[in-house]
Amino acid sequence: xxxxxxxxxxxxxxxxxxxxxxxxxxxxxxxxxxxxxxxxxxxxxxxxxxxxxxxxxxxxxxxxxxxxxxxxxxxxxxxxxxxxxxxxxxxxxxxxxxxxxxxxxxxxxxxxxxxxxxxxxxxxxxxxxxxxxxxxxxxxxxxxxxxxxxxxxxxxxxxxxxxxxxxxxxxxxxxxxxxxxxxxxxxxxxxxxxxxxxxxxxxxxxxxxxx
Numbered sequence: 773x774x775x776x777x778x779x780x781x782x783x784x785x786x787x788x789x790x791x792x793x794x795x796x797x798x799x800x801x802x803x804x805x806x807x808x809x810x811x812x813x814x815x816x817x818x819x820x821x822x823x824x825x826x827x828x829x830x831x832x833x834x835x836x837x838x839x840x841x842x843x844x845x846x847x848x849x850x851x852x853x854x855x856x857x858x859x860x861x862x863x864x865x866x867x868x869x870x871x872x873x874x875x876x877x878x879x880x881x882x883x884x885x886x887x888x889x890x891x892x893x894x895x896x897x898x899x900x901x902x903x904x905x906x907x908x909x910x911x912x913x914x915x916x917x918x919x920x921x922x923x924x925x926x927x928x929x930x931x932x933x934x935x936x937x938x939x940x941x942x943x944x945x946x947x948x949x950x951x952x953x954x955x956x957x958x959x960x961x962x963x964x965x966x967x968x969x970x971x972x973x974x975x976x977x978x979x980x981x982x983x
């Protein structure tokens with residue numbers, strides 16, 4: 773799982789320096805909106821690096837509310853380390869592994885737990901997973917993203933935000949984002965959220981080549 777943490781820290785390291793504009797964060801280079809689940813995931817990973825475990829778990833949990841699979845895997849890893857195998861497996865079952873590019877660690881955890889847990893314990897896993905799904909499953913995650921988007925305040929859109937439709941955000945990295953593009957990014961996050969860490973893997977490979 774250390775490799776997984778490195779991948780995510782690489783992809784979001786520049787994002788942490790992005791300006792906070794109207795309570796939104798952007799990547800300075802390409803103008804991409806940094807979504808709340810990504811922000812909480814980075815906070816959790818930084819806390820974990822500092823061994824602030826409780827704070828890290830809190831941030832992973834907040835990220836998971838929006839449907840972030842890596843945050844869910846980090847929660848599962850936490851429970852695995854604490855020998856809470858049923859809880860760990862229940863979290864892992866929420867993850868669509870096929871949407872993870874770097875999925876080896878998650879698959880390994882799943883395989884080991886499946887081999888270790890008895891059939892009666894797997895029934896408990898199923899029950900617990902159904903409970904977790906009520907808060908962190910696909911539908912609650914969608915509603916969470918929708919609620920977040922509705923409370924972003926942009927005038928001229930369905931939100932409350934007082935930004936003229938002619939506004940263009942310019943960043944020191946060269947990116948420009950107009951109001952329409954911002955609204956499209958917000959809507960895409962809510963309705964077309966498909967978690968992928970492909971960009972993270974690409975960046976990690978580039979860093980290895982340059983070293």
